Amino acid sequence: MIRTAESDDLPAILALYPRAFAEEDLRPVVEALAKLPHGVLSLVAQADGGLAGHVMFTTCAAGQGGPAVGLLAPLCVAPERQRQGIGGQLVREGFARLAADGIAYVLVLGDPDYYGRFGFQQERRISTPYELPPEWSPGWQGQSLIEGFIPPVSTLDVPAPWRQPSLWLP
Numbered sequence: 001m002i003r004t005a006e007s008d009d010l011p012a013i014l015a016l017y018p019r020a021f022a023e024e025d026l027r028p029v030v031e032a033l034a035k036l037p038h039g040v041l042s043l044v045a046q047a048d049g050g051l052a053g054h055v056m057f058t059t060c061a062a063g064q065g066g067p068a069v070g071l072l073a074p075l076c077v078a079p080e081r082q083r084q085g086i087g088g089q090l091v092r093e094g095f096a097r098l099a100a101d102g103i104a105y106v107l108v109l110g111d112p113d114y115y116g117r118f119g120f121q122q123e124r125r126i127s128t129p130y131e132l133p134p135e136w137s138p139g140w141q142g143q144s145l146i147e148g149f150i151p152p153v154s155t156l157d158v159p160a161p162w163r164q165p166s167l168w169l170p
């Protein structure tokens with residue numbers, strides 16, 4: 001079952017991340033995003049009474065004052081529940097909710113082998129807030145959620161929790 005995260009889910013969400021990400025501590029950014037008063041869609045996958053997965057989508061702008069776009073990150077599924085379609089369900093539910101809110105475009109920095117299955121393609125119009133190493137360019141991906149939407153050539157304008165170069169670097 002996929003549902004909107006409630007504030008009392010936060011401890012369980014934060015406990016999930018070190019289990020899924022062995023080398024990166026994403027808890028600070030998850031916590032900072034969870035505290036934003038608006039502009040963050042946080043979804044959990046509930047299974048057998050516990051949390052099996054989590055995803056966040058942050059509303060950003062394609063250039064200052066530009067159209068709202070969603071940034072997908074982070075996404076994690078409990079190791080023992082991976083490869084059961086939970087990650088896919090979280091991503092697709094997020095797309096549906098963003099589109100229903102009129103957000104026409106979504107971006108992600110991640111493995112194209114995984115995210116390509118949702119329709120993401122290398123992003124060439126919206127730049128990351130911090131320059132990526134060239135070998136990471138294929139990992140910066142975007143896709144329209146509302147047919148025909150083409151984002152302006154711009155630099156992604158992100159809220160404070162994402163203004164940390166370390167989140168955009170290897």
Ligand SMILES: CC(C)(COP(=O)(O)OP(=O)(O)OC[C@H]1O[C@@H](n2cnc3c(N)ncnc32)[C@H](O)[C@@H]1OP(=O)(O)O)[C@@H](O)C(=O)NCCC(=O)NCCS
Pocket residue numbers: 020021074075076077078081082083084085086087088089109110111113114
């Ligand atoms: C990546 C992750 C979110 C996928 O969640 P999931 O619930 O296992 O994914 P799904 O069941 O929807 O999809 C599984 C498919 O994705 C593939 N997949 C999973 N992780 C992948 C990866 N890093 N790269 C490429 N493919 C991957 C699996 O091989 C499987 O493919 P198949 O269906 O062809 O066998 C989950 O494995 C995870 O939390 N990993 C650790 C944290 C992480 O890397 N998060 C992504 C950050 S960008």
